[in-house]
Each structure stands twice: as C-alpha cells, then as structure tokens.
Amino acid sequence: MQFGHFDDQAREYVITTPHTPYPWINYLGTQDFFGLISHTGGGYSFYRDAKLRRLTRYRYNNVPVDDGGRYFSINDGGDVWSPGFRPYKTELDRFETRHGMGYTRITGERNGLEASVLFFVPVDTNAEIHQVTLTNTSDQDKSVSLFSFLEFCLWNAEDDQTNYQRNLSIGEVEVEDGAIYHKTEYRERRDHYAVYGVNAPIAGFDTDRDTFLGFGNGFDEAAVPHAATSGDSIASGWYPIASHHLKADLEPGETATYTFVLGYLENDRDDKWEAPGAINKAGARALLDRFATNEAADAAFAELNEYWDGLLGSYTVTSGDEKLDRSVNIWNQYQCMVTYNMSRSASYFETGMGRGMGFRDSSQDLLGFVHLVPERARERIIDIASTQFEDGSAYHQYQPLTKRGNHTLGSGFNDDPLWLILGVAAYVKETGDFGILDEMVPFDNDESKAATLMEHLRRSFNHPLVKAGPHGLPLIGRADWNDCLNLNCFSTEPGESFQTTGNKTGGVAESIFIAGMFCAIGPEYAALARRRGDDAEADRAEKAVADMRAAVTEHGWDGEWFLRAYDYYGNKVGTHETQDGQIWIEPQGYCVMGGVGVEDGKAVQALDSVRERLNTPHGIVLLNPAYTEYHVELGEVTSYPPGYKENAGIFCHNNPWVIIAETVVGRSEYAWEYWKQIAPAYREEISEVHRTEPYVYAQMIAGKDAARHGEAKNSWLTGTASWNFVAVSQHLLGVRPGYDGLIVDPCIGAEISEYTVRRQIRGATYVITVSNSGGKGASLTVDGQPIDGNEVPYAAPGATVEITATV
Ligand code: GLC
Ligand code: GLC
Numbered sequence: 001m002q003f004g005h006f007d008d009q010a011r012e013y014v015i016t017t018p019h020t021p022y023p024w025i026n027y028l029g030t031q032d033f034f035g036l037i038s039h040t041g042g043g044y045s046f047y048r049d050a051k052l053r054r055l056t057r058y059r060y061n062n063v064p065v066d067d068g069g070r071y072f073s074i075n076d077g078g079d080v081w082s083p084g085f086r087p088y089k090t091e092l093d094r095f096e097t098r099h100g101m102g103y104t105r106i107t108g109e110r111n112g113l114e115a116s117v118l119f120f121v122p123v124d125t126n127a128e129i130h131q132v133t134l135t136n137t138s139d140q141d142k143s144v145s146l147f148s149f150l151e152f153c154l155w156n157a158e159d160d161q162t163n164y165q166r167n168l169s170i171g172e173v174e175v176e177d178g179a180i181y182h183k184t185e186y187r188e189r190r191d192h193y194a195v196y197g198v199n200a201p202i203a204g205f206d207t208d209r210d211t212f213l214g215f216g217n218g219f220d221e222a223a224v225p226h227a228a229t230s231g232d233s234i235a236s237g238w239y240p241i242a243s244h245h246l247k248a249d250l251e252p253g254e255t256a257t258y259t260f261v262l263g264y265l266e267n268d269r270d271d272k273w274e275a276p277g278a279i280n281k282a283g284a285r286a287l288l289d290r291f292a293t294n295e296a297a298d299a300a301f302a303e304l305n306e307y308w309d310g311l312l313g314s315y316t317v318t319s320g321d322e323k324l325d326r327s328v329n330i331w332n333q334y335q336c337m338v339t340y341n342m343s344r345s346a347s348y349f350e351t352g353m354g355r356g357m358g359f360r361d362s363s364q365d366l367l368g369f370v371h372l373v374p375e376r377a378r379e380r381i382i383d384i385a386s387t388q389f390e391d392g393s394a395y396h397q398y399q400p401l402t403k404r405g406n407h408t409l410g411s412g413f414n415d416d417p418l419w420l421i422l423g424v425a426a427y428v429k430e431t432g433d434f435g436i437l438d439e440m441v442p443f444d445n446d447e448s449k450a451a452t453l454m455e456h457l458r459r460s461f462n463h464p465l466v467k468a469g470p471h472g473l474p475l476i477g478r479a480d481w482n483d484c485l486n487l488n489c490f491s492t493e494p495g496e497s498f499q500t501t502g503n504k505t506g507g508v509a510e511s512i513f514i515a516g517m518f519c520a521i522g523p524e525y526a527a528l529a530r531r532r533g534d535d536a537e538a539d540r541a542e543k544a545v546a547d548m549r550a551a552v553t554e555h556g557w558d559g560e561w562f563l564r565a566y567d568y569y570g571n572k573v574g575t576h577e578t579q580d581g582q583i584w585i586e587p588q589g590y591c592v593m594g595g596v597g598v599e600d601g602k603a604v605q606a607l608d609s610v611r612e613r614l615n616t617p618h619g620i621v622l623l624n625p626a627y628t629e630y631h632v633e634l635g636e637v638t639s640y641p642p643g644y645k646e647n648a649g650i651f652c653h654n655n656p657w658v659i660i661a662e663t664v665v666g667r668s669e670y671a672w673e674y675w676k677q678i679a680p681a682y683r684e685e686i687s688e689v690h691r692t693e694p695y696v697y698a699q700m701i702a703g704k705d706a707a708r709h710g711e712a713k714n715s716w717l718t719g720t721a722s723w724n725f726v727a728v729s730q731h732l733l734g735v736r737p738g739y740d741g742l743i744v745d746p747c748i749g750a751e752i753s754e755y756t757v758r759r760q761i762r763g764a765t766y767v768i769t770v771s772n773s774g775g776k777g778a779s780l781t782v783d784g785q786p787i788d789g790n791e792v793p794y795a796a797p798g799a800t801v802e803i804t805a806t807v
Helices: 209-213 223-227 282-290 294-312 322-342 359-369 374-385 416-431 434-438 453-466 512-531 535-555 585-593 602-613 652-664 668-678 680-690 720-732
Strands: 004-007 012-015 025-028 033-038 043-047 054-056 071-076 079-081 094-100 103-110 113-120 127-136 142-155 173-176 179-182 192-198 204-208 240-250 255-266 273-275 315-318 440-443 446-452 698-701 712-715 735-737 741-744 754-761 764-771 779-782 785-787 791-793 800-806
Touching (some): 025 094, 025 103, 025 322, 054 255, 071 127, 071 223, 079 103, 113 142, 113 294, 127 142, 142 223, 142 255, 173 204, 179 240, 179 282, 192 240, 192 282, 204 209, 209 240, 240 255, 294 322, 315 322, 322 359, 322 720, 359 374, 359 416, 359 720, 374 416, 374 453, 416 735, 434 453, 434 512, 440 453, 446 453, 453 512, 453 535, 585 602, 585 652, 602 652, 652 668, 668 680, 720 735, 735 754
Parallel strands (some): 764 800
Antiparallel strands (some): 004 012, 012 094, 025 033, 033 043, 043 054, 054 142, 071 079, 094 103, 103 113, 113 127, 142 240, 173 179, 192 255, 204 240, 315 754, 440 446, 698 712, 735 741, 779 785
C-alpha cells in the first residue's frame, strides 16, 4: 500500500494523505541552519547544534505523536483548519505534501480555499523561509484570517525540557514592525537571538503561548485562530511563541502570497544593544529587507534548486528502471548529504540532545558524500583525525561545536582507526589531492603533538597489529562496528552503559570482523604509501595484510562461514557449536571484501551460508538464530528482543557489505536482489508494513524473529545511506574512482540490460554506456578505442570521455 508517489522530474516525494503510518519527514538546510519538517508540518529548527542552539521547541515521544511545529491556521468564515491537516485535523478536500531537495511544500484545500506553504532554507542563509500562498478557488469573495505559529525553545534543548524552576521565568521577546524577536538569555551571556517576521502588514500578533492557545488547550484548540483575533500579547516568562495575524480579502481566483522569515542572528558582544534592553536588530532588519518581496524568496528558492542540480550532477544513471534511477540520482545521494550534515544527532528517532559525531560514523559517511562537496569532506577528515590518540586509537565521538573528543565515552572501540584510512582513501581517489596526506594534524587536539595525516594513517594501520590477541587477530576492545558486541564488559546492573562499564581487562577477545576490515582497508594504506614512493612501508603493509588473511583462514573459519569473534574466555562467537548466534553477517561481508577465501572457495561458501541462514525477503538479518536470553559475556546484542536491532534485526548498514562481497565473487544476480530488498524505492508498495519514509533508508528493519518482521525504524541518519550508495554506484553499476583512473567494473543483475552513467570527477565528464548480460568482467572502449583492463586514466579537466563497457 502506498501513501503517495515519487515525482522524479521535480525530485520530490508526493504524500497525498496526512494518514501515513508514521510522520514522514524532510530536512531543510545545507550548511549551518537546519530544520526538520514532517508531512503535516511538525518539527523544529536549529542553528548548527540541535542541542545547544535550538530555535523552536519540539516534544519527542509525545501524545499525540508529532505535535508541535510550524503551524499555519486559517479561519475562513469561522471554519478553522490548517493546510498540513495538523494540528486541527479538520478534514481537507485535498492534501498534498511534496518533500524535495532541502524544501517541503504543504498544500491543503478546503471549501474553495487553497493554502500552500513552501518551507526552505536559502543557500548560505541562517534563516528559514515559509512562503504561504492562499488562493480562492471558489466563485465567492472570501475574507480569511491567516495565523502563523511557532513556539520558541529556550536555546538549550535539554535544559528546555528539564529545568522549569528557572526556565518559566526567563522567557523574553520584543516586537517591532510586526517582527517578533526571541531574546531569552540575551540579557546575560547569549549574543544571539531569533526573529520571525513577515513581508506584509499584520492585523495582530501573539508571543505568549497561553494567550494564543488559551490555558490548558492543545494546539488543536488554539483560542486565537478560533476567535480570529490576536491578543497582541507580550510574553514575560512562561512560554514565548511567535504568531502573526494576517487578513486577506480574495476575489474568486485571486491569490495572495506572504513570505515569513525565521532567522538566527548573532551580534558582537560589545554591540549587543541599540537601546537599554533593546536588541541591536540591524542584522535582523537586513535579513527581513532581503526578503521584503515574494520575488526575492522565489529567487532564493530557484538558487536552492540550482545548488542541488550542481550537487547531484556528479553521478547520474539512466537505466530504464525508474526505481534504480531515482534511488541513485536523487534520494540516496540526498540522504548521504543529510546524514553527513546531521551525523546521528537530529531525526525523529534521535533527539538532537544525545550523541556527538562518531569517529567511525563520520568516516563512513564520507564515502557517500565525498563526491558531492569534496572541500567539506577534506575539512571533516582533518577534524576527525585531530581526535585520534598517538597510539592510533581514537575518541569514539567528538562534539561538533567544539570539535573535541568526548571524554565520557573515551576510546577503545578497536575498529575506529581503520575507518579513517577508508575515508581518506575515498577522498584522495575522488580528488587526486595527495597533498592532504602532508597536512599537519594534531593528536587529541593538541597542536604540540601534530604529525602528518599520513602518519595518522600509519598509526591507524598499526593499531590492530599492536592490539592483537592470542590468534594474531585484532582485539575487539569495547566493541567493533557492532556497538552491541561487548566482550569485555559483563554488565549486570540496569542502566549501566554496555560499552563503557568494562570490568574485565581484556587481552583475549578478538574480532574477526576487524580482521576482515584490515584485509580490505589495509591495501588502501599500502597503495597510498606506494604512491608516495615509500616502497618499504608499502611492502610491510602488504605483508601484514597477507598475514592477516592467513590468520583469518586459520583461526577465523567455522567450517561453512567466518566466525564472528573470540570472547573474553577465548570461546568462539558465531559458530555452529553454540545454540544461538551461530552465524553473523559482518565478517561474511567484510572478510570477502578483504579477499579472504576468494581463491579457495571459502568466500562463496560463506555467502551461500548467508543466503541460506540470514536472508529474508525484507533483507539480510544480522545474525541467526537470534539470542533468546541475555548473555553477560556478549553484552548489549543479547539485550534486545529477538529480531530487533543488533539481535537479528535487518541492520541495513551491513547489507551492502554482502552486496559488495557478492560482486567480488561475481554473483551479480544475488548482489542485485539483495540491494533491491532493502532499497526504499522498491519497498514503497509495502509502505504499510515498512512504515517509515519510502524515500530514505532506515537503520533497521525488524528481522524474521520479530513479530513485526519487515517494519522499519530509525530512518534517515544511518551509515546505510553511504554504504548503499557505494554498493550501487561503485559495485553494481560499477563506476568507481581509482587513484589513477576511473574504474568501470559493472556487476549487476541481467534485468538491467543497458544503462548509461554520467560521472563528473576531477573536472572531466565520463559518459559510460554499459551493455549488460549479468555476471562480471567488462571489455571497455574509450573514445572508440579498446583498452586493456578496467581503469580509464583520468582525463584533463574540461574533457568529456566516452566509454563503452560490454559485460
Ligand atoms: C549505530 C551506530 C554505529 C554502529 C551501529 C552498529 O548505527 O551509529 O556506529 O556501528 O549502530 O552497532
Ligand atoms: C545502542 C544501539 C546501537 C547504537 C548505540 C549507540 O547500542 O543498539 O545501534 O550504535 O546504541 O550508542
């Protein structure tokens, strides 16, 4: 069942009913000012940091769900409704929400009045535009009242939800020329304020929530819109809000458009006031002036669309399969951008108050982002590497505002160091910027301890070798990629952190997954060293990788698949010898990606075991059989009910590792099938089962042991976005950057018989036409001439290169 459809021409998902199975959201903003917005207008805005600079209030886990947002209310002759359906839930004659690239347009129509609101953040602007268009579609004159509404958050979102003894006394606003200024805490240490204005004369305003809603009322019972008169209230403590009242007289067919602007402004500390107690509003006035006309907002919207044209132009495919095309060309890349911007901070499942930037998460997010804005990827690499320790380990997380490592969580997640190598390799291949390797980068943010980025990578590479266990395999530490496999923790108290309450010394528990990573990512390090002329280091690295492959073959094989780990006692994890958790997905994918068992048949055997034991029509589960009891020696993974999250859920992040592994062994049909199983566009028809947005990946789909098998959770912010983009663009469609040239190596199901990829990289454009018969191994021509191998040397900037590939 569907609740809308894709409009690929407009790059939009069109939701045609407010009654989706879950709030279906979108993101506004690309750089510093961001908003989350659901299809019924719920959500909130923030500047840079969703915890520390929250502009508007949102209540997570609320009843009713998704209450609170940017609401426009209409009073048409006493009939009160909202174009987004919520909060009034007045039935609409037509409802439509279009989520596009960085914007959302919500349209409602009732009794011959159409109200459409376009929400977006202009490029390079710290403000959100809400452009409202009212159209009289009836044959009668209409006099209607329009009310805007949003509720301010007192900046620190966590404090805002907890510290009422203080907060209910500190709210302050100013109103000038119809613009509403939020200035709570501006009198003391804050040098920033928010403004909400509109480019038309207002009939009234409100800034006090109790006046606007009426004490004790819900958003759906708001008093002011029902009375069609504002209270002109000035908040003093309690709950500051912003609402404008506009009156429109519309003849049949007539339209009125209003541009509202919600802005974030900062002042110099010594230039904060223009009169005692009055904010210096020069910045806000300039912002409102800039959008004094509707045309200015239209132009900013056009600029936003051009911005996205440019971004999405660097990788496009035309295949004849519209689901494949829209995934690759539009939504997967869009999600990569959003995930890169938000990390794991703010979604409808992440409150914006929790986690910082993950060392491993951000390194992997780079993979799907680096081709979009390489300069920003470069900055991010330096930020991440600066939180590494001298021994190659790393803070597991760092805070985006300070860029400092997070002490509470600390380090000891032994997969972290290797992801940095992978991110840097992707950046260098994309850009050819080998110079980044010579950048001086601090350890632990201490400039006195700076070394070249290449030296950071050397320490990353050495980390699993130094921290090796009894079988010569890397020690796992607190956890590896699977945060929930906690082999040195043994947590018995409710509420303890599974990751940091380690009470065992360790030194035995080894991860075959990290070993697989080392085999797959180590060669990238060797290649970088070789290109820098350091043959001795490259040789050393290649030998270490060969040794690791041998160690995995000897100690990491269970007979039909790769083991997952050795635990604290040296017992095997992921073996047919135990009752539960016999086979785990992660090492099957990554060891094969690392070339283990490709020659002796173990790779294919491992992947056959995945197919037999882990695969389902909704995706590949993380492990099987699911754990039915808590195992103190395994940790959080066994804390989840069977089929959810890491305990045998379909954890979409690691499905692409199996997809890529299948392309390593040349099984294009399986790779293609696995990709389609979890790709949102292919799951659109079962939206009532899947429940979250059909245009973006979710972190998890409930596995076969769960009552709600096939139901997704935790949509938007997940490494799934970048890994699936890597899988489909680089391995199925097979166009991936190498160090010296563009590699064309398709391996996609025969269903896709012919396709063209346009790839812009390093200033040149490559048009690659593929005729496919399934399988793997293409013969190439470049500008009509056959070439050996599958790597097309990079052309000069400005060139267009025509490539054909026949599989
Ligand atoms: C979450 C974390 C990620 C981790 C994964 C598996 O998505 O953000 O770092 O690898 O869970 O546990
Ligand atoms: C929990 C989740 C895991 C996530 C971690 C982040 O362990 O199960 O997916 O990565 O929290 O701290």
